[in-house]
Amino acid sequence: xxxxxRIIAFVLVALLFIGTxxxxxxxxxxxxxxxxLLTAKTETIRRTTVVxxxxxxxxxxxxxxxxxxxxxxxxxxxxxxxKKGEVIAKVKVIPEMSQVNAAESRVRLSQMxxxxxxxxxxxxxxxxxxxxxxxxxFEKARLALRQNREEVNSAADALQIAKEGVSTSMADLSTxxxxxxxxxxxxxxxxxxxxxxxxxxxxxxxTTIATVANMSDLLFKGTIDETEVARLVKxxxxxxxxxxxxxxxxxxxxxFIAPKVSQGTNNxxxxxxxxxxxxxxxxxxxxxxxxxxxxxxxxxxxxxxxPESAVEFEGEKAFVYVLTSKKxxxxxxxxxxxxxxxxxxxxNIAVTSGLKPGDNVRGxxxxxxxxxxxx
Numbered sequence: 533x534x535x536x537x538r539i540i541a542f543v544l545v546a547l548l549f550i551g552t553x554x555x556x557x558x559x560x561x562x563x564x565x566x567x568x569l570l571t572a573k574t575e576t577i578r579r580t581t582v583v584x585x586x587x588x589x590x591x592x593x594x595x596x597x598x599x600x601x602x603x604x605x606x607x608x609x610x611x612x613x614x615k616k617g618e619v620i621a622k623v624k625v626i627p628e629m630s631q632v633n634a635a636e637s638r639v640r641l642s643q644m645x646x647x648x649x650x651x652x653x654x655x656x657x658x659x660x661x662x663x664x665x666x667x668x669x670f671e672k673a674r675l676a677l678r679q680n681r682e683e684v685n686s687a688a689d690a691l692q693i694a695k696e697g698v699s700t701s702m703a704d705l706s707t708x709x710x711x712x713x714x715x716x717x718x719x720x721x722x723x724x725x726x727x728x729x730x731x732x733x734x735x736x737x738x739t740t741i742a743t744v745a746n747m748s749d750l751l752f753k754g755t756i757d758e759t760e761v762a763r764l765v766k767x768x769x770x771x772x773x774x775x776x777x778x779x780x781x782x783x784x785x786x787x788f789i790a791p792k793v794s795q796g797t798n799n800x801x802x803x804x805x806x807x808x809x810x811x812x813x814x815x816x817x818x819x820x821x822x823x824x825x826x827x828x829x830x831x832x833x834x835x836x837x838x839p840e841s842a843v844e845f846e847g848e849k850a851f852v853y854v855l856t857s858k859k860x861x862x863x864x865x866x867x868x869x870x871x872x873x874x875x876x877x878x879x880n881i882a883v884t885s886g887l888k889p890g891d892n893v894r895g896x897x898x899x900x901x902x903x904x905x906x907x
Contacts, residue, residue, distance in 0.1 A: 567864060568895035569855060572887045575837045577875045579830040585754020587774065587809065587821040589745035593714050596738035598707040600731045601625045603723050608742070610720050614712040620721070620742050621710040623729060635691035642687040646680040653677040716746040719819055745819060750809040752784050752825050755794055755802035763829040764789050770807045771826040774817070784809045784825065832875050832882055840881040842893045843873065852887070853894035866894050 604624035608614060656673035659665045720743045723729065732738025752772055756764070770784040784807035794804040807825060811817055844851045850873045853866035871886030887893070 566862075566898045567866075568898055569859065569892045570839050570842050570895040572836055572838045572883065572889060572891045572893065574834050574889055575880060577832045577835055577837055577877050577880060577882050578828050579875055579877055580826050580828050581756065581760050583754040583756050583805065583825045583827065585752055585805075585823055585825060587772075587817055587819065587823050588751055588753050589716075589719075589747055589819055590749045590751050590808075591714065591716070592719070592743060592745040592819070593716075594740045595620060595710060595712060595742045595744060596732035596740055597623050597710055597729050598731055599623060599625055601708070601729060603725050603727045603729060603741075604708075606721065606723075606725055608718055608721065610718050612718050614716065614718055614744060616712055616715050618712050619709045620712055620718070621723070623708045623710060625708060635687065639684070639687040639691050642680065642683040646677070646684050649673075649677040649680040710741045712742070712744050714744055714746065716744045719743045719745050747817070747819070748811075750811060750817060752807040752809055752823055753804065754823075754825055755804050758793075758801040758803060760829060761789065761803045761805075764805065764827070768827060772807070772809060772823055773826070774821050774823045776818075776821050777815075780815065782809055782811060786827070830875055835874065835882045836884075836887060836889060837880040837882050838887065838893055839895065840876055840879060842895050843871070843881060854887070855892040855894070859892065864894075 601623040603621055605622040606620070607622070608618075608620045614620065653673045653676070656665060656670050660667070660670040721741070722743075723739065723741055727739075729739035729741065730736055752770065764786060766786055766789065768786040770786055772782040772784050774780065774782070786805060786807045788804075788806035790804040792803075793801040795802040809817075838852065842852055844853075850871050851868055852871055854869050855864065856867045857863075857865040869886055872884040874882035874884050876882070
């Protein structure tokens with residue numbers, strides 16, 4: 533019995549030893565490397581650039597007053613539409629005492645003159661009726677009276693303007709009423725009732741009462757690197773994506789390329805570009821939205837291409853490994869072949885010679901999960 537146990541134990545040890553030896557032998561054998569196969573095919577290769585910028589109205593106007601004073605009333609608010617000539621605000625004039633005193637003095641003087649002219653006319657009229665003076669002298673007296681009456685009206689208007697900034701006779705042309713100069717949307721009204729405002733003239737920019745823009749005519753504005761600006765041509769199509777509207781894409785047409793550097797850094801110079809944006813109905817775009825413009829700098833249609841990751845570069849030479857064995861054969865065999873390359877879009881690269889459509893080239897090594905047989 534003991535002898536049988538010894539034999540069984542010996543057999544088990546021998547089997548364990550042989551199994552361990554076989555496992556270690558198989559593990560020490562080099563594994564067969566299997567590569568991903570990439571096919572050369574005809575595609576369109578584009579080289580694009582992305583420009584960062586903003587959406588802005590083409591025509592944005594700052595409305596400024598023509599008199600100095602205080603905001604008395606605001607008739608509009610930001611976000612409302614206005615027509616050209618529509619009143620946005622009213623300014624109350626702060627009168628200067630010297631001008632008011634001078635205007636009042638002029639009124640008093642004109643009133644005294646008109647009284648004297650009236651007396652002279654009455655006297656001349658009586659003498660003319662008695663045929664004691666000529667018609668010419670009578671006409672002079674009547675003209676003097678008219679002139680003095682006109683001066684009274686003019687002096688009264690001047691006094692009213694000095695006090696209120698507008699006269700009754702010129703109410704339609706009042707500079708105290710701040711009107712929009714274009715049709716558009718009010719983007720901002722930076723003043724409030726009671727704020728002081730300064731008139732716009734050749735020495736002062738003046739206080740902005742409101743900013744009005746035509747939001748139906750929008751532009752994409754951005755800057756592009758000097759290494760790419762030379763490839764741009766007016767009329768190029770631009771695909772616009774707006775950060776606030778990620779689900780929408782818009783088209784724009786390049787219409788301006790700055791002839792001078794707009795921004796300069798130690799690394800590169802930037803040139804401003806502008807594109808006319810096409811916006812469909814039912815879409816609200818606000819001024820200042822951040823946006824990106826994708827521009828196609830170069831394009832090759834119907835060219836043979838392979839993934840750029842499959843190309844091996846040595847200086848100015850390019851090589852690929854072309855499959856020479858059958859597609860499903862094991863092991864895989866490849867031939868190193870020189871090719872001529874062209875335009876690259878960063879993923880695929882054009883091949884001008886050395887390959888034909890349908891050729892399989894070597895890609896990356898397959899992982900263990902990719903080569904593991906199906907269960």
